[in-house]
Amino acid sequence: MIExxxxxxRYGAVTAVNGLTFTVRPGHVTGFLGPNGAGKSTTLRMILGLNRPTSGSATIDGRPRPAGLRHVGALLDAGDVHGGRTADAHLRALARGIGLPRRRVAEVLEEVGLAGVARRxxxxxxxxxxxxxxxxAALLGDPPVLMFDEPINGLDPEGVLxxxxxxxxxxAEGRTVxxxxxxxSEMENTADRLVVIGRGELIAEESLAGFAARGTGASVTVRTPDPAELAAVLSLEGAQVRPEGGDALTVTGLSAARVGELAHRRRIxxxxxxxxxxSLEQAFMELTAGHAEHRAGDPPMPAGPAEHRGRRLPMTTGPAEHQAGDPR
Known part of the structure; x- marks a missing residue:
């Protein structure tokens, strides 16, 4: 569990993360969301003990600092590896540091689909x-706690699935993820719970369904042989009604129960x-609207402490994805 x-x-006068409090419990995939510059990566680095907080605390299973790859595995920057090493050598170096046998390296390479390119x-x-x-690397020590920063970047559709x-x-194995x-869209297909932040502050900590329900995009789809008559009835009740062609209407401003009641009363x-x-995206855009660091049309901002200060950008050399056994 992460607490x-x-x-x-703070970086001088700039506050990157401001009084964050949340809990990530085992047995769920928890999505950590926020606009660019919200402080997500800074928060992850503080949880892992890589950055020292100005105040407050972060613990993993009650420990103020992670106790190695057997306890927590993390992917923060896919480009932060030595390009001259082979995949096998990179993982073997990590395995030696925590006393893992060489067969564990082979196991995780097979699991992630890189066994065929282990010596590249x-x-x-x-x-x-x-x-x-x-x-x-995150899976190497078989840890109970796992953290991933933008793990979908660069993966093809098969890799995303x-x-x-x-x-x-x-x-499902009871780990904290x-x-x-x-x-x-990816969080909508992956996460059970969400922690949402903006400008370094907590916006929401709840289930994905609960967060999405807070958006104002809820509507009712209704099909009837009398769409014009039903639209008139619903409009008189203050609903916004949009014809969808044929016998379908989209109704906002009334619940499905109220639409059904009105239709029954008029024998429609x-x-x-x-x-x-x-949708999750609608709710996210509405609830983080006042927390975005930059919006389209905003004037350029002067350079300041970057959320990813000191981190190398991932390098890409070739196609976006790779299938194990590909002869490239």
């Missing part, structure tokens, strides 16, 4: 291959009556 209490990080130099890997290698299944399996991402037949919740 964050009043976590704050990492400098020739695509971003997707580096992501797989970073995930292999694979990593979704991996995260769900890890959570925290995944930071800016891809709403319904073929379909289905509530539609707001």
């Amino acid at each position: 964050v209490n009043g976590l704050t990080k 130099r990492i400098g020739g890997f695509s971003l997707g291959m580096r992501q797989r290698l970073g995930i292999a 694979w990593v979704r299944g991996l995260f769900r399996r890890l959570a 925290l995944v930071s991402s800016h891809l709403m 037949m319904l073929y379909e009556l289905a509530p539609r919740t707001a």
Whole structure:
């Protein structure tokens, strides 16, 4: 379990993280969301003990600092590896440091689909291959706590499906899984719970369904042989009604129960009556609107302390993804 209490990080006059408090529990995939510059990577680094907080605390299973790869595995930057090493050598060096046998390296390379390129130099890997290698390193010590920062970047559709299944399996095994991402569609398909931050402050900590329900995009889809008559009835009740062609209407401003009640009262037949919740993306855009660091049309901001200060950008050399056994 990850526990964050009043976590704050300041760089001079700039506050990157401001009084964050949340808990990430085992048995779930927890998505860590926020606009660019929200402080996600800074928070992850403080949880891992790589950055020292200005105030507050972060613990993993009650420890203020992670106790090695057997206790917590993390992927923060897929490009932060020595390009001259082979994948096998990179993982063997990590394994030796925590007393793991060489067969464990072979196991994780096989699990992430890199067994066929284990002796290739990492400098020739695509971003997707580096992501797989970073995930292999996180899994190496078979830890109960796992943290991933933007793990989907560079993966092809097959790789995305694979990593979704991996995260769900890890959570089903009772592990704590925290995944930071800016891809709403990916979190919608992967996460059970969400921690959402903006400008370094907590916006929400709840289930994915609960967060999505807070958006105002909820609507009702209704199909009827009398769409014009039903639209008139619903409009008189203050609903916004949008014809969808044929016999379908989209209704906002009234619940599905109220739409059905009004239709019954006027003896209007319904073929379909289905509530539609707001999408995660809609809820995210609405609830983080006042917390975005930059918006389209904003004037350029002067350079300041970057959220990823000191980190190398991932290198890409070749196709976005790689299949094990590919002869490249």
